[in-house]
Amino acid sequence: MPDIQTPLLDRLAAILGPRGILTDPADLAPHLSDWRMLYTGRTPCVLRPASTAELAEVVKLCAAAGTPLVPQGGNTSMVGGGIPDETGRQMVVSLARMNRVRDIDPLDMTMTAEAGVIVKAAQDVAANAGCLFPLSFGGEGTATIGGVLSTNAGGNTTVRYGNARELMLGLEVVLPDGQIWNGLRRLRKDNTGYALRHLFVGAEGTLGFITAAVLRLFARPRESEVALCAVRDEEAALALFRRFRDRDETAVRAFEYMSGTGVGFYARFIEGGSVPLAEPGDHVVLVDLASSRP
Ligand SMILES: Cc1cc2nc3c(=O)[nH]c(=O)nc-3n(C[C@H](O)[C@H](O)[C@H](O)COP(=O)(O)OP(=O)(O)OC[C@H]3O[C@@H](n4cnc5c(N)ncnc54)[C@H](O)[C@@H]3O)c2cc1C
CATH class of the missing domain: 3.30.70.2190 (Alpha-Beta Plaits)
Structure with missing residues (x-):
């Protein structure tokens, strides 16, 4: 690990705690290669924030230090967007610990889920509440809500329910300067000005970190x-x-x-x-x- 990273790593460790930062090569390995094993990158560490506030602090610090960050969800992407490049300068930020379903409302038919919630887990939480979260594809047991929104994933049921974009009503995002943008709106008839939330869908993490989303639910088929x-x-x-x-x-x-x-x-x-x-x-x-x- 280059010495130049050490002071920054110490400060990051102070924000994230011992569970929030990986530096052991064996721990880093699963985060460095893509699903198809076509690309492998290098990184000094994987950062694992447990909350939006922690992530915002991390982003502020790294922005000031000029250290590039790569968001990573389940790392199932087919195009290598979730892994670092070969320079060894980029730090990976895994959203895996931000995996809480904050709220589910079967009357409003919405679920507010953090970015690291696995798609299958979101389906199960919806089903337990008598609702349907319809996004479904082969990688659903590993892919995350943040990842499917950042790739605007579709799947088997797109013809009926649309892609991830159509299943999203609101977002919470940590912007590249570390500000938290709270757009966690549930309103379906939301015609208030620019729909900024849509910029982050399909953006592959280039415009910020999606930290939570309000998702649309549907009636379960009988x-x-x-x-x-x-x-x-x-x-x-x-x-x-x-x-x-x-x-x-x-x-x-x-x-x-x-x-x-x-x-x-x-x-x-x-x-x-x-x-x-x-x-x-x-x-x-x-x-x-x-x-x-x-
Ligand atoms: C077996 C299999 C079948 C599939 N079938 C389909 C299919 O039928 N239809 C389809 O559309 N896709 C399909 N996919 C691709 C799937 O859409 C993506 O793999 C998935 O959406 C990525 O989710 P992830 O959590 O693994 O994200 P990752 O792979 O970790 O990341 C994907 C991209 O999003 C960015 N990112 C991740 N999390 C965040 C975040 N919180 N904020 C900002 N940026 C973030 C990453 O930097 C990267 O650019 C399939 C994949 C697999 C493995």
């Missing part, structure tokens, strides 16, 4: 059916989508097109993988229909 359909071609897949949508657009929770080649790979290479179609098709769609009505 019934659902999933079907795998082989269709003649892409046009037929679109025609089928239109038919379902015209019948009841709120019922189409997912509609995923897959080429026959992709489905064939799955059947061939994934252990236990089988395709429940009488005949293999060149074009396949997965249809997930759900209804909240009895």
Whole structure:
């Protein structure tokens, strides 16, 4: 570790406490490479604030020292945005300890979750309150609320509920100078001036640290059916989508097109993988229909 970092590290340790700063190479390793193992960077430390106030102090200190910071959630990103570069100058800030659901309101259908809440945990908290947090994708057991907002993630249910942006009503952000911007509004009909919150969605942490978000919840479906359909071609897949949508657009929770080649790979290479179609098709769609009505 370069000596020049030492005084800054001491001051950061004073803010964050012993659990809030990692410097051991074995502890740093999981934070240095991306999900696909395409990129590996270097860092003197991983900072792990436990609150928005702690993070704000860290950002102020590092801004004054000219030390770049890289926000990191679950580190599931496919494009290496959550890891440091190779210079060894950038410090990683993991939001993992900021993992509280601050509030859930089943009447208002909102949840206020900190950035480090895992997506699956948010789904579970919503379900326990009789609601649905609909964002769902393969990385949901590791990805965080801060990460999905910063990448504007979608997933299986985007066709029905939208991407992460559409699921967000308000944000709390630590800005690059360490100021805390409190935009944790719940109002759906919020037409007050500029919608600054939207700047931070999909920004990959370039404009600040998302520390908490007000998320939209929905009614839990009472019934659902999933079907795998082989269709003649892409046009037929679109025609089928239109038919379902015209019948009841709120019922189409997912509609995923897959080429026959992709489905064939799955059947061939994934252990236990089988395709429940009488005949293999060149074009396949997965249809997930759900209804909240009895
Ligand atoms: C198996 C798998 C399946 C996937 N399927 C889909 C899919 O179907 N659709 C889809 O859209 N995506 C999909 N993804 C990608 C997914 O959207 C991202 O991996 C996820 O959103 C990143 O969340 P994270 O917490 O891991 O963030 P990280 O990977 O840690 O970070 C992602 C970016 O956000 C920044 N960031 C993280 N937290 C914050 C914060 N609190 N404030 C500011 N910036 C922050 C980071 O600096 C980085 O630039 C999939 C990923 C996996 C692993």
